[in-house]
Amino acid sequence: MDSSSAAAPTPEGPEKPLSAAERVEYTRLRRAADMRHRRLRYVVTCLLLALSFILAPLGVVAAWVDSQMSDTDRYVQTVAPLAKDPSVQSAVTNRVTNKIVSYINTEEVTAALTRALQKTGAPPIVVDKADVLAGALKSGATSAVRTVVNKVVTSDQFADVWDAANRRAHMAMVNVLTGKGGSAVEAKGDTISLDIGTVISQVQKKLVDEGFKNADKIPDIDKSIVLVKIDQLSKAQDAMRLLNIVGVWLPVLVIVLAALAVWSGPSHRVAMMSASVGIGVMMVVLLIGLAFARGKYLDSVQPKVQSPQAAAAVYDELVRFLQQSTRTVLVIAVIVLIAGYLYGPGRGARWIRSVAVRGTGSAGRGLARAGLRTGGAGRWLDGHRGWTTGIIIGAGVLTLFLWNFPTPGVVALVLGIVVLVMLILGILAAARTAPAPPGPGPGLTGDDG
Structure with missing residues (x-):
């Protein structure tokens, strides 16, 4: 029998033990395979971690946007403190006051006073100085209207109106992000505005109660107040969508x-x-x-x-x-x-x-x-x-x-x-x-x- 054939192991027989050189080679190959496997795991882990790091802030923002869209109570909870904020109350008071006073024709009142003085035979110097009263008249009217408006805006009723308006428009934030109208909060151009028509109506009623009999005849005015003005609102809307x-x-x-x-x-x-x-x-x-x-x-x-x-x-x-x-x-x-x-x-x-x-x-x-x-x-x-x-x-x-x-x-x-x-x-x-x-x-x- 040939010596080489005698050394070959039979399929049924046990394998020969590895020699020292074979064991070293086997260990080297195992280490190389383990190293490749470990490197592959490192690469996969690093990629997954990088993706999670990049998406983490976007995930937080997405969860916030989603909660503001679907949860009416949470949206109302978000904007409710604004009704009690002094700076917001001051902005609403100034906006409403200026709009109402702009419809008070002080020049016409002054002209009527001049004609009345002339009819009564008042001295010419008094008649000529009647137009000086125009500024004082407008200042007094502004002060009176502001007092009434401030009472309405700082009252509990204003907070209730604010919450009710936002609750009725529980999809208001959707409209802001999509640019649609039809609710208390609207996005037009580069501004986000809140409809305060109910507040205007309350102010007119309060003015009538305070003695301004013609306040209910004030024509319709702009009943919105700008909340936010963003130069690139359209781009922000696209990202939020x-x-x-x-x-x-x-x-x-x-x-x-x-x-x-x-x-x-x-x-x-x-x-x-x-x-x-x-x-x-x-x-x-x-x-x-x-x-x-x-x-x-x-x-x-x-x-x-x-x-x-x-x-x-x-x-x-x-x-x-x-x-x-x-x-x-x-x-x-x-x-x-x-x-x-x-x-x-x-x-x-x-x-x-x-x-x-x-x-x-x-x-x-x-x-x-x-x-x-x-x-x-x-x-x-x-x-x-x-x-x-x-x-x-x-x-x-x-x-x-x-x-x-x-x-x-x-x-x-x-x-x-x-x-x-x-x-x-x-x-x-x-x-x-x-x-x-x-x-x-x-x-x-x-x-x-």
Whole structure:
């Protein structure tokens, strides 16, 4: 038989053990394959993280736009404080007063007074100075009308009218973003205006009650007040329409991308911390962008169109919930980052974990010494710490997910409850059995121990 054929392994027989050179080559190939696989995972993780970072601020804005579109109560809650804002009340008072006074013909009143003086035979010097009263007459009328208007605007009825008008037009923000009319809030050209026709009617009625008998004969005037003036409103509308289309799905997509990045990463903990850092940074960028947009917007508003104070109040109220949502996501990102660090191998993380374990262990042993032993339930909790911790954290995450627009305070509350429950379970697990009594001395055997 040929020697080469004798050395060949049969299909049924065992394979020959690898030689030293073959084992080295096999190890090299395995390492190369693992390296390629690891590099591929790094590339996929980086791409997913980059996408989640880019879409995170857009997701927050999209969720804000979607909530303002579909939730009437939330929209009314957004604009309701404007009715009590002094700058907005002043702007409405000035607008209504100027419009009403513009229809008071002081020149005609002055001419009538001149004719009356001439008929009564008044001295010429008195007749010639009658036109001086025109300015005083207009100033007095303006002051009187402003007083009445201010009473209406600062009353509780004005706040009710304001809320009712916005509630009836619960799709007003849709009209603003799409440029459609037909509601209390309309977008025309580069301005966003609020219809205050009901307020005008109340002011006319109040003027009649105050003694201005002809106030109800004032012709129809412009019954709108400019809330916002934006030079490029049409471009903003186009962008908001796109965000309104994606709606609530964009935030969900961001969460899915971040979860896939954590799952595909070679180190899940590092990928989770990277995702929290990136999303947190993007939330800070969004807050800075909102502050920058506020400055640009106020610079673009002309004082003759709207007072700077009223424009600032309107902008702040309209983006209030957007800023709140951004801060909430930022707080969650910081919490996830801290949690990822505490579960890591760092010296500080190990020290914090050891302190928590010693604290819960001491408290549990104290309960056991007092006779409050948990027995089998405590042993089960001690043997399933990973499961119970995951369930508690998952319940906290689900609570925030189901909460209707959580605030940073809500996030802090849920976090406190999660930590408290984990500490309580740790104490119950440590109280499963009574602690061993102290031994007689250093001469303990293994069985005694």
